Amino acid sequence: MTETPDPFTNMYEAPAKLARALFAPMMGTMDAGAAAQGMLTPEDARHWGEVAAKLQGMWAQYQAEQLASPQALVPYFDPARWMALATDWYRQMPLAQADQQKALMEEGMKLWEDVLGQYGLGPKAAEHAGGDVQLPRKDRRFADEKWRAHPAFALIHQTYLFLAERVAEMVDKAEGLNPQQREQLRFTTRAITEAASPANFPLTNPVVMERTLETRGDNLVKGMEHLLADMRRGQLSHTDASAFRLGENIATTPGKVVHETPLCQLIQYAPVTDKVMKTPLIIFPPWINRFYILDLNAKKSFVKWAVEEGLTVFMVSWKSADASMKDVVWDDYVRAQMDAIDHVRDRLDVRSVHAIGYCVAGTTLAATLAILHRREQQDKVKSATFFTAQVDFEKAGELLNFIDDQQLGAIKALSPDGYLDGRYMAATFNLLRGTDLIWNYVVNNYLLGEDYPAFDLLHWNGDVTNLPAKWHQQYLRDLYRDNRLVEGDALTVDNTPVDLGRVATPTYVQAGKEDHIAPAESVWRITEHFKGPIKFVLAGSGHIAGVVNPPEAGKYQYWTNDGSPRSLAEFREGAVEHPGSWWPDWIDWLREQDSETVPATGKRKPGSKGDKVIEDAPGRYVATR
Structure with missing residues (x-):
């Protein structure tokens, strides 16, 4: 040539x-x-x-x-x-x-x-x-x-x-x-x-x-x-890592680790209101990063805000993969979600939980809901919320450039010990926004010799986690490349066929207008596969700032559409813009699902008299490297 x-x-x-x-x-x-x-x-x-x-x-x-x-x-x-x-x-x-x-x-x-x-x-x-x-x-x-x-x-x-x-x-x-x-x-x-x-x-x-x-x-x-x-x-540095300490100035909301498996810890946060909503909330963050994106500091913490709104909040903290997790696959994360749901139900003696799945954990939550419906156990989850999560990967954006056979083989070769070093994933995500996340720092920190800023969001972004290699290959191949999750019964998880068309759980879906990791058009597709009532909200900004947007900040905006749009384009055409954070809209929606309250006593206060716990939040797993 x-x-x-x-x-x-x-x-x-x-x-x-x-x-x-x-x-x-x-x-x-x-x-x-x-x-x-x-x-x-x-x-x-x-x-x-x-x-x-x-x-x-x-x-x-x-x-x-x-x-x-x-x-x-x-x-x-x-x-x-x-x-x-x-x-x-x-x-x-x-x-x-x-x-x-x-x-x-x-x-x-x-x-x-x-x-x-x-x-x-x-x-x-x-x-x-x-x-x-x-x-x-x-x-x-x-x-x-x-x-x-x-x-x-x-x-x-x-x-x-x-x-x-x-x-x-x-x-x-x-x-x-x-x-x-x-x-x-x-x-x-x-x-x-x-x-x-x-x-x-x-x-x-x-x-x-x-x-x-x-x-x-x-x-x-x-x-x-x-x-x-x-x-x-x-790894390329974006911030001064020495400025941040777990439990001191990041991940500071008080709580206790109340359950632990080889894959994750379950944190329960201490209530600050006399009464709390009877149905507790369990949050599944992505295991590609640390959970504390939702508990950055007192002003940016979704967890702290939810606790102050009267919710009993549980958070899963996933373990960063090591060689002992070489056989972990997607089924294990689905089983971990079901185990966490059952533990919260048993601990508080409640019939149901509200569940949130963020990004890849949202994709997994969709499969979890489908399995619960197939097993006629759907009442375990009263409502489901998805933060920038995809189930249909046809329009999954620029990450699709990394999933052909040659690149899957190259990624596999990078995981000789059964896990993928998190720095590889960090480099991949940086490439998606090279000017902002690579070259800007090359100029400022390498050429101009400027000091690194103390920026909590950037610190979290660089606090990488390792991924189980088998899970990572399975996820890229079956979901990103072959898009099998949206094919009824094409995938079997935990010995159960997965059919998203069975999911009738009331659902709140949040997408980011400028999200380059989970594009809004891709996130929208969940509305075409679930059969239950769905509220879709389009938030300003992207994959992180569009989610972590506390009301007090007065930033960005969000759009809702009370009609029956059949596509994201129709949603946009008839959408109403609202200033500020979408969090208050979400809590109002959640209370519509179940407004019953109970006293914040007994095991609603983790570590109270007679309650055996493992350790203080944020726990050991978030600190493992």
């Missing part, structure tokens, strides 16, 4: 060379000779020499460490490795023919003339004499005025944005691709263009260059410290 020309090669390299030529006197020749010409003082020259020595020494020490004790994960997180693989695949795709390449070059030259003309340079200088610089393309990565203050940097980022647009158009027009291949090519192309941003390289980023001159390179030393620390831990 003839190699496809890379449109980034020539047109992006030229302005980069221009920048190096213009700024070489400042950055590239800071040596004794430059000092002799009056460009640097002897002290400056000595400091720059020390910086260079520090950088060289730090890298040499890291390489020595790797030779002594190589880390298996490091190659996986090496950006160069991924860029090489992605670019090799990209070059084999039929993106552009020779005539298209020629048109691209001609349009690029016109862009150069227009941009240079803004600065009174080139053949179009007269057209812009004395006018303000108005560049044709805008992007928040280049919002700093320094990107427009000099024609070299204006050319660099405008050329980049132009090429990114044109390459994306080539993907849309490329012939001979099936829908899945085109979608994968879109994803790969976006990943490449995000990585190729001139903002990500010190010599093409004027903000980094200015910081480097101001600090005389100390930012690069600090950035190297951050980079090597991340490479040693095999």
Whole structure:
């Protein structure tokens, strides 16, 4: 196959060379000779020499460490490795023919003339004499005025944005691709263009260059410290992990661990009201992350808010997988949900529970409900709530790009001990939003040398959990790839065929308007498979912020539709927008299902006299790595 020309090669390299030529006197020749010409003082020259020595020494020490004790994960997180693989695949795709390449070059030259003309340079200088610089393309990565203050940097980022647009158009027009291949090519192309941003390289980023001159390179030393620390831990850092302590400033709602299995712990939270709703609430968070996303701190805690609303709240804390869980499959998580439901019913001597399933735990809750209905035990769950959960994966979004046979095989190879290291999943989710979750931190923390923020949500996002390998393969294959959960009796779980069409439990479904992990259109599909009464709510924001949105924050909005929409599009057309959090709407709905209350006494107060408990919340499992 003839190699496809890379449109980034020539047109992006030229302005980069221009920048190096213009700024070489400042950055590239800071040596004794430059000092002799009056460009640097002897002290400056000595400091720059020390910086260079520090950088060289730090890298040499890291390489020595790797030779002594190589880390298996490091190659996986090496950006160069991924860029090489992605670019090799990209070059084999039929993106552009020779005539298209020629048109691209001609349009690029016109862009150069227009941009240079803004600065009174080139053949179009007269057209812009004395006018303000108005560049044709805008992007928040280049919002700093320094990107427009000099024609070299204006050319660099405008050329980049132009090429990114044109390459994306080539993907849309490329012939001979099936829908899945085109979608994968879109994803790969976006990943490449995000990585190729001139903002990500010190010599093409004027903000980094200015910081480097101001600090005389100390930012690069600090950035190297951050980079090597991340490479040693095999994970990109988003926040200052030392700022957070379980049970002290995150996961702080008082409670007790009242039940424990090899797969999970069950936490019961202490009541703060004299009376509580008779039917308790049990929450199943996803085991892909830690449960405390719903108990981040006193102001953001869904758990604390629900307790204050008079609910007896239970939370499952899943164990991070290790080699002892190598045989754990989806059936085990379904059985764990049924066990937790039965334990709460027996503990409080109640007939039913309200249940919440978040993300993958919501998918599992759907199967649990189907099994309970098949066994005629559906009364164990009075109502079910789904946070950004999918049951029909036809429209599951960008994660579908990771589930072809080749990639499933690659993932399996990463799990030799029977579990998948959570850092792999973290890297995958970061790739879905590369600019925000990867390159933004490369620039700020590696190039600018800025300190990490103390941000609880980002800390939770990086507090990864390991996954049982058999479960992970089963989930990707049977649900994401083959979409078998929505086929009646196509799957058997715990020796029971699963048919979602049997589920008649009153259901509340929350989806995120901007969710890229569980797209709203995909979440909507649950309404097409359950047969019971369903209330669908579309919340502002995405997979996390759309859920964790306390009323006191006054953020975002949500939409409801009291009609009978047959699709998400119809829902949107007739929806009513409400400001703020959807949580009050949910609690009102829950009380409509069952408003009976009882005194908050006895085992409603975990750890009270005569009540045997295991340990204080948040428990041991959330701290396992």
